[in-house]
Every structure is written in structure tokens, then in C-alpha cells.
Amino acid sequence: MAHAEVHDHNTPLEYQSETGRLNILGFWIFLGAEIALFSTLFATYLVLMFRTADGPTPHELFELKGVLIETFLLLTSSFTCGIAIHEMRRRNRKGLFTWMIITLALGAGFLGYEIYEFVTYVHEGAALGTSAFWSGFFVIVGTHGLHVTMGIAWITLILIQVARRGLTPQTSAKVFISSLYWHFLDVVWIFIFTAVYLTGMVLHNG
Amino acid sequence: MKWDEFFVTGDPLIYGADVSIGLTVIGILFYLTYFKKWQWLWTEWLTTVDHKKLGIMYIASAVLMLFRGGVDALLMRVQLATPDSKFLDSQHYNEIFTTHGTIMIIFMAMPFLIGLINVVIPLQIGARDVAFPYLNAVSFWTFFIGAMLFNVSFVIGGSPSAGWTSYMPLAGNELSPGPGQNYYLLGLQIAGIGTLLTGINFLVTILKMRAPGMTLFRMPVFTWSALITMIIIVFAFPILTVALALMTFDRLFGAHFFTLQGAGMDMLWANLFWLWGHPEVYIVVLPAFGMFSEIISTFSRKTIFGYKAMIWAMIIIAGYSFMVWVHHFFTMGSGELVNSVFSITTMIIGIPTGIKIFNWLFTMYKGKISFTTPMLWSLGFIVNFVIGGVTGVMLAMAAADYQYHNTYFLVAHFHYVLIAGTVFACFAGLIFWFPKMFGYKLNERIGKWVFWVFNIGFNVCFIPQFILGLDGMPRRVYTYSAASGWGNLNMLSTVGGFLMGVAFLILVYNFYFSFRYSERENTGDSWGLGRTLEWSTTSAVPPHYNFAITPTVKSFDPLIQMKRDNVDLKPKIKDIKKIHMPDNSGVPFFMSAFFFIAGFGLVFEWFWMGIVGLIGVFITLIIRSFDPNEGYYVSEEEIKETERLTV
Numbered sequence: 001m002a003h004a005e006v007h008d009h010n011t012p013l014e015y016q017s018e019t020g021r022l023n024i025l026g027f028w029i030f031l032g033a034e035i036a037l038f039s040t041l042f043a044t045y046l047v048l049m050f051r052t053a054d055g056p057t058p059h060e061l062f063e064l065k066g067v068l069i070e071t072f073l074l075l076t077s078s079f080t081c082g083i084a085i086h087e088m089r090r091r092n093r094k095g096l097f098t099w100m101i102i103t104l105a106l107g108a109g110f111l112g113y114e115i116y117e118f119v120t121y122v123h124e125g126a127a128l129g130t131s132a133f134w135s136g137f138f139v140i141v142g143t144h145g146l147h148v149t150m151g152i153a154w155i156t157l158i159l160i161q162v163a164r165r166g167l168t169p170q171t172s173a174k175v176f177i178s179s180l181y182w183h184f185l186d187v188v189w190i191f192i193f194t195a196v197y198l199t200g201m202v203l204h205n206g
Numbered sequence: 207m208k209w210d211e212f213f214v215t216g217d218p219l220i221y222g223a224d225v226s227i228g229l230t231v232i233g234i235l236f237y238l239t240y241f242k243k244w245q246w247l248w249t250e251w252l253t254t255v256d257h258k259k260l261g262i263m264y265i266a267s268a269v270l271m272l273f274r275g276g277v278d279a280l281l282m283r284v285q286l287a288t289p290d291s292k293f294l295d296s297q298h299y300n301e302i303f304t305t306h307g308t309i310m311i312i313f314m315a316m317p318f319l320i321g322l323i324n325v326v327i328p329l330q331i332g333a334r335d336v337a338f339p340y341l342n343a344v345s346f347w348t349f350f351i352g353a354m355l356f357n358v359s360f361v362i363g364g365s366p367s368a369g370w371t372s373y374m375p376l377a378g379n380e381l382s383p384g385p386g387q388n389y390y391l392l393g394l395q396i397a398g399i400g401t402l403l404t405g406i407n408f409l410v411t412i413l414k415m416r417a418p419g420m421t422l423f424r425m426p427v428f429t430w431s432a433l434i435t436m437i438i439i440v441f442a443f444p445i446l447t448v449a450l451a452l453m454t455f456d457r458l459f460g461a462h463f464f465t466l467q468g469a470g471m472d473m474l475w476a477n478l479f480w481l482w483g484h485p486e487v488y489i490v491v492l493p494a495f496g497m498f499s500e501i502i503s504t505f506s507r508k509t510i511f512g513y514k515a516m517i518w519a520m521i522i523i524a525g526y527s528f529m530v531w532v533h534h535f536f537t538m539g540s541g542e543l544v545n546s547v548f549s550i551t552t553m554i555i556g557i558p559t560g561i562k563i564f565n566w567l568f569t570m571y572k573g574k575i576s577f578t579t580p581m582l583w584s585l586g587f588i589v590n591f592v593i594g595g596v597t598g599v600m601l602a603m604a605a606a607d608y609q610y611h612n613t614y615f616l617v618a619h620f621h622y623v624l625i626a627g628t629v630f631a632c633f634a635g636l637i638f639w640f641p642k643m644f645g646y647k648l649n650e651r652i653g654k655w656v657f658w659v660f661n662i663g664f665n666v667c668f669i670p671q672f673i674l675g676l677d678g679m680p681r682r683v684y685t686y687s688a689a690s691g692w693g694n695l696n697m698l699s700t701v702g703g704f705l706m707g708v709a710f711l712i713l714v715y716n717f718y719f720s721f722r723y724s725e726r727e728n729t730g731d732s733w734g735l736g737r738t739l740e741w742s743t744t745s746a747v748p749p750h751y752n753f754a755i756t757p758t759v760k761s762f763d764p765l766i767q768m769k770r771d772n773v774d775l776k777p778k779i780k781d782i783k784k785i786h787m788p789d790n791s792g793v794p795f796f797m798s799a800f801f802f803i804a805g806f807g808l809v810f811e812w813f814w815m816g817i818v819g820l821i822g823v824f825i826t827l828i829i830r831s832f833d834p835n836e837g838y839y840v841s842e843e844e845i846k847e848t849e850r851l852t853v
């Protein structure tokens with residue numbers, strides 16, 4: 001556990017404590033579980049893809065523009081999150097804060113668009129209970145959105161801790177882990193974009 | 207909802223249960239207050255993050271659940287003992303077989319094994335604790351509160367009645383109205399969080415916290431089995447999480463995943479359930495295999511035969527466990543091709559299992575065997591488990607399964623694997639490591655009675671069920687006609703069931719008897735035959751930091767090597783250094799209380815209450831995140847005193 005350890009300069013801050021290293025490995029395994037979770041949701045969605053019953057089809061409702069904006073916002077946020085970690089490793093607290101806050105703002109923008117999209121669909125007659133297809137749609141996209149929401153809240157809490165305690169091996173491990181989570185959500189979104197939106201628009205066309 | 211619907215009313219059995227629950231609670235409260243034990247309970251147990259104590263709490267809860275599940279079983283057996291019996295009505299019977307199955311698998315088998323893993327694994331790899339001790343406490347408390355939530359259904363609101371498999375549309379709102387099925391969904395969901403966290407925790411622990419010199423292929427077989435089980439947990443439990451959540455959406459928010467309306471797909475549930483469910487049966491049997499390996503090797507005084515084959519067999523089983531799920535519904539329209547493929551994968555899984563059986567036999571071959579009770583349970587396991595395995599392969603033949611499926615033949619099969627595998631292992635492991643937990647052994651003479659009564663009872667109970675099944679008696683029916691001719695065998699089966707009940711009571715008596723009269727152990731190697739590091743501690747019950755000095759491992763079966771080299775296990779004063787340990791915490795306890803509130807609210811669809819509970823959960827998460835949780839140091843003086851080292 002937390003002993004004084006000797007490190008060369010190449011060891012990143014977040015890897016400098018035993019606890020930090022264990023936490024990071026544990027989090028990678030957690031991400032493995034998350035992959036299993038989203039895989040199950042994808043399988044469910046794909047199985048239910050053509051089961052629209054009497055409700056609208058995705059082809060009628062999906063709108064590429066909003067989804068592209070969401071995608072752009074989230075992808076950019078992953079990039080800025082990467083820069084934030086880079087700044088952290090340079091022990092530049094200000095840089096870390098600036099880039100992380102930009103990341104969170106982009107995340108919030110993504111969420112805003114997503115909520116708007118959901119509300120629109122509901123107004124157009126497609127809600128959770130409309131058909132198996134829409135149940136699958138709202139749950140998979142909603143689960144991702146919920147993850148983004150939690151990510152924003154969590155990173156905010158961690159930033160408060162960094163502000164209070166400074167960049168220690170403990171706090172930097174937390175920042176690093178939350179950044180892994182953020183990138184992961186980005187990857188999941190790419191799959192959602194492909195499997196849900198593109199496929200939904202193309203396959204339902206015919 | 208009216209109050210008379212809130213509490214389950216009208217059944218004398220339930221009133222009896224109400225009274226006994228009430229009396230037990232009052233009894234416990236009185237005991238704690240009268241003997242001024244509250245403080246002790248809180249600091250020593252409820253807030254502990256010590257893997258050994260958490261393990262003991264897991265095991266205690268599991269034994270309690272074994273009792274509850276066992277009472278369910280005996281009620282069912284009473285009802286079935288005679289044809290056209292009126293003891294239980296059909297609804298009540300359905301509730302009881304549902305809670306029996308669910309409790310035995312989720313709240314008895316898994317926590318029992320996880321409890322033993324908790325106690326033993328960190329010791330076996332020479333670690334001071336698990337990688338995330340705090341998370342370990344969260345795991346325990348979420349499991350515990352999930353189990354409590356599920357059990358409350360019995361007296362408040364009514365129990366689920368759609369079977370532990372909860373197939374749709376039976377488990378949907380139309381056919382299972384009321385809160386019962388919601389209890390199933392939320393109780394399992396909350397407990398599942400704990401299981402997943404355990405998976406992550408022990409993976410990291412085993413991968414990263416092994417004593418110096420313990421390479422992967424020097425790890426004891428039990429540690430290997432735990433490692434592989436945790437991998438299965440990490441990949442299988444999220445599937446259950448999703449499946450439960452989707453059904454919750456169907457029931458609470460009108461979604462159409464598995465419903466008949468809205469183009470939902472009921473078979474999707476069956477697939478998701480068994481995609482988790484089959485790996486789950488290996489989650490509960492691999493640790494059992496691991497424990498039997500330790501016990502058989504120890505009491506045969508021989509190193510395990512075919513160590514590497516044992517491990518590869520488990521790895522192959524783990525992989526295959528995700529590729530056989532369809533064998534649970536061959537009859538539900540999958541078609542010949544799909545059935546054939548899954549028939550073959552299922553039979554293949556029998557091969558590594560068979561290899562393991564032979565390895566255990568060869569381990570005993572020419573060994574000098576001590577017939578202690580853990581060894582007896584292991585021998586009983588080998589014999590009975592083979593019956594379970596062979597009948598499993600019979601069921602695996604898709605065409606033949608049309609005959610066996612949903613009959614008592616299937617019921618007998620899975621009891622032969624689950625009882626002879628998992629339950630025997632839990633008993634064997636508990637007895638074997640009992641001195642590690644409490645510092646004294648369970649009485650061997652009484653233990654042998656438990657073994658024989660249980661074993662005879664077990665076979666008397668389930669062999670008739672094979673015959674009944676072949677004769678066409680379906681499972682999950684609450685009664686049958688006298689004309690069917692099934693009366694005698696059912697009566698016999700019930701007698702066997704009660705014999706197992708008697709054995710359980712003798713076991714409980716043994717807990718009491720041994721607590722009073724057993725000789726206290728004064729070495730760490732209680733059986734005198736220990737091979738692995740948990741037996742190398744200086745005292746019978748290891749101190750909270752486990753090892754004053756982290757052991758160094760030079761070979762497989764490290765303690766045997768140390769004994770051969772005449773290594774003095776007593777630490778030297780000059781080597782003692784202060785030890786860093788994690789702080790206790792009450793947060794997991796409160797977190798689980800909020801989970802209970804949230805779960806209970808959702809069960810009754812009181813969404814305000816669900817939200818209040820969830821907010822509470824988040825607050826506890828935030829509190830923990832802001833706690834610097836630096837732990838503390840055990841001073842050199844304290845260690846010297848504990849280890850009885852004098853200058």
C-alpha cells in the first residue's frame with residue numbers, strides 16, 4: 001500500500017503509488033465488464049431492430065444533423081480530455097483544469113442535444129413503450145447518456161478534490177481513471193452511431 | 207395499495223413465520239442490548255474491511271439462506287409426498303419453488319463460496335488483504351441487502367412465482383401482477399452489483415498481490431479456480447444486469463422487450479437469462495473444484511496430480527461455459543442445426559470435467575489417506591458428481607432432451623451437480639478452514655454423522671426423481687393424481703429430503719458443541735498436513751494483518767517445501783516493520799441501507815422512495831470519494847506483542 005517509493009522521472013504521476021496502480025488495473029477490468037454490458041445491449045437492439053409494431057420506423061424519425069453534432073461534440077471532448085491528461089503529467093494544474101472543463105462543457109453539449117432529440121421523438125410518437133424497437137433504442141442510447149451524465153458529475157467531483165489537495169499520486173490516479181472512462185464512452189458512442197443510427201437509417205430504408 | 211394487500215395475509219404458515227421472525231428480531235435486539243454488544247457489533251463486524259471477517263459474514267448469511275431455502279424445499283416435499291395433497295395451493299407452491307431456486311443459487315451457493323474465497327485466497331497467496339478492502343465491504347453489504355430485500359417478499363407484498371428462470375411472458379405484468387416479480391428483479395440486481403465488484407476485486411488481488419516468488423503456475427489450485435471464476439463473473443454478470451434491467455423496464459415503465467404486445471420477443475429473455483445462467487453454474491462449481499483439489503491433496507499427503515491439466519481444464523470450461531446456453535431450451539424452437547451445435551459444445555464441456563475427476567483419483571492413488579470429514583465430503587463429491595455429469599451428457603443430446611426436459615429427471619440432474627458439487631464443497635471447505643476462522647475444529651465424530659445422514663438422505667431424495675422423471679412426472683407442478691402411480695417414489699424422495707434436514711440440524715448442533723468443547727488450536731497448521739501459505743501463519747487464526755512478514759515462495763506447495771527445508775516460520779524481531787492497513791468504514795453499511803430503500807420503493811412502484819434511496823446511494827459514494835482514506839500503520843510494538851516476540 002502507500003509506502004514511500006522511489007521512481008525515475010518516466011513513471012507517470014498516476015502510476016507512482018501502489019494504490020494508484022491497483023485502482024487503474026481494477027478500472028480496466030471494470031471497463032471489460034462495461035463492454036459485456038454494452039455488448040448485451042447491442043445484441044438486444046439488433047435483435048429487436050425491425051420490431052417496430054404499429055409505431056414509427058427509425059427511418060421516419062432519425063435525423064442525421066443532430067446526431068452528427070452529437071458525434072462531433074463527443075469526439076472532440078475525448079481529444080480535449082487527452083490533452084488534459086497530458087497537462088496533468090506535466091504537472092500543469094491550470095492546463096488540466098482548463099482542458100477538463102472544456103471536456104465537460106462539450107459533454108454537456110452532447111447531453112443537451114441528446115435530450116432534445118429524445119423529446120422530439122416522444123413528440124413525434126415514439127416513446128419507450130411504443131414498440132420493441134423504440135424500447136431498445138431508448139435504453140441503449142439512454143444508458144450511454146446516463147453514463148455521460150455520471151461521467152460529468154464524477155469528473156467534477158474529482159476536479160474539486162484536485163483543487164483542494166493538489167496533484168498527488170492519489171488524485172492524479174483518479175483523474176487518469178476518469179479519463180479512461182471518458183474515452184471509453186466515446187468508443188461506445190462510435191458503435192452506437194454505426195449500429196443504431198447509420199444502420200437504422202440504411203436498413204430501414206427498403 | 208391497501209394495508210391488507212401490503213402484508214401477506216390469510217395463510218397460517220405465513221403468520222407462523224411472522225411470529226418467528228418477530229421473536230428472533232426481538233431476541234437478537236435483547237441479546238445485543240443486555241450484553242452490551244452494540245459497540246462490538248459495530249466496530250468489529252458492521253464496519254470491518256478485513257477479508258476474513260467479511261468472509262465469515264458471507265458464510266453466516268449463506269448458512270442462514272441455506273436454512274430458508276431448505277425450509278422451502280421441505281414444504282415442497284411435504285406437498286408432493288402424497289397425491290392430490292392439499293397442504294399448499296398452487297400459487298403458494300409456485301412461490302415456494304421460485305424462492306427456493308433463487309435463494310439457493312444466488313443467496314446461498316454464491317455467497318458461501320465467495321465467503322470461503324474471501325477467507326482463504328488472500329492468505330493462500332500471502333497477501334495482507336484484498337486489493338480493495340473497502341470495495342470488498344461494499345460487495346458484502348450489497349449482497350446482504352439484496353438477499354434481505356428478496357426475503358422480505360415473503361411477508362410483505364408476496365413472493366415472485368414465475369420460477370428462478372422467470373420466463374416471459376409468465377413473469378410479465380399480465381400473468382404475474384403485483385410486487386412479487388419486482389422483488390426478484392431488484393433483489394438480484396442489487397446483489398449482482400456486489401458480485402461484480404467481488405469479481406473485479408479478486409482478479410486484481412490474485413493478479414497483483416501474490417507473495418514474491420509465487421508465479422502464476424505456483425498458485426494453489428483453489429486460487430486458480432477463484433481467478434477463473436472471477437473472470438467468468440466479470441463477463442457474465444453484466445448480462446444479468448442488463449436482462450434484469452430490461453425486464454424491470456417492461457414491468458415498471460411499459461417497455462416492450464420481452465412482452466407479447468408491441469412486437470417484443472419473449473425468447474430474448476430466455477437467451478439472455480441462460481447466457482448468464484450457464485456461466486453461473488460454473489461460477490458455483492469451479493471454486494468447489496478448487497476446494498476439493500486442496501482437500502484431496504492435503505489428506506492424501508500428495509501433491510495434486512496433473513496440476514497443469516487441472517488448470518487448463520478449468521480455463522477450457524470457463525471458455526465453453528459461454529457457448530452452451532441453448533441447451534436449456536432445445537425444445538423451444540431453435541431448429542435442428544442450432545440444437546446440434548449446442549448439443550456438441552455441451553458434450554465437449556464434459557471432457558475437461560472428466561479429466562479433473564481422473565486427476566483427483568490419481569492424486570489419491572497410493573496416497574496415505576486420512577479419512578477426515580472434509581475428505582469424506584470430497585469422496586462423496588466424486589461419486590455423486592459423476593452421476594450428475596453423466597445425466598448432464600444425457601440431457602445434452604438434443605433429441606433425447608425432448609423426453610427429459612422439464613421433468614424430474616432434469617431436477618435430479620442439477621441437484622446432483624449443485625448439491626454434490628457446490629454444497630458438498632461448501633461443507634468440506636467450511637470444515638477444512640474452520641480452524642483458520644475460529645481457532646478450533648468442528649467435532650469430527652458429529653461431523654461424520656452429518657456426512658452419512660446427509661449423503662444417504664441426498665441419494666434417497668434424488669434417485670427416485672430420476673425414475674419419476676423418466677416416467678414423465680413434470681417439474682413445477684404442485685400436485686399429481688393417485689392414478690399416475692407416482693405416490694410411492696415421491697414419498698421416498700420426501701423421506702430423503704427430511705434426512706438432509708436432520709443432517710443440517712446436526713451440523714448446527716456441531717457448531718454449538720464445538721464452540722463449547724473443541725480443543726483450541728495453538729499452531730497455524732491445524733491439520734498438521736498443510737501445503738499452502740494459509741497454514742503457515744504463526745497462530746491458528748491469523749492476526750488482522752495476516753502475515754507479520756510477507757512469505758517468500760520457492761515452489762508449488764510452498765509450505766511443504768518450507769517444512770522440508772526446516773524453515774522457522776516464527777518471524778525474527780529484526781525483520782519486523784510497521785504495516786500499513788486500511789481503515790474501517792461504516793459507509794458501505796449505510797450505502798446498502800439506501801439501496802434497500804431504493805429497491806423497496808421500486809418494488810412497490812413508489813418512485814419518490816426509489817429516488818430518495820438512489821440519492822442516498824450517491825451521497826455515500828461522494829462521501830467516500832472525498833475521504834482521503836489513507837489507512838493507518840500497525841506499530842512494530844503491536845506486531846511484536848501479537849506475535850509474542852520477546853527481546
Ligand code: HEM
Nearest residue numbers: 487491533534552556595598599601602611612620623624
Ligand atoms: C458434464 C457437465 C454438464 C452437462 C453436460 C450439463 C447439461 C445440462 C443440460 C443439457 C441441461 C438442460 C436440460 C433441460 O432443461 O432439459 C442442464 C440443466 C441444468 N444444469 Fe447441467 N450440465 C452439466 C453440469 C452442470 C453443473 C456443473 C451444474 C451446476 C453446478 C449444472 C446445473 C444445471 C442446472 C441448475 C440446470 C437446470 C436449470 C433449470 O432449468 O432450472 N449442470 N444441464
Ligand SMILES: [Cu+2]
Nearest residue numbers: 484531533534
Ligand atoms: Cu447449462
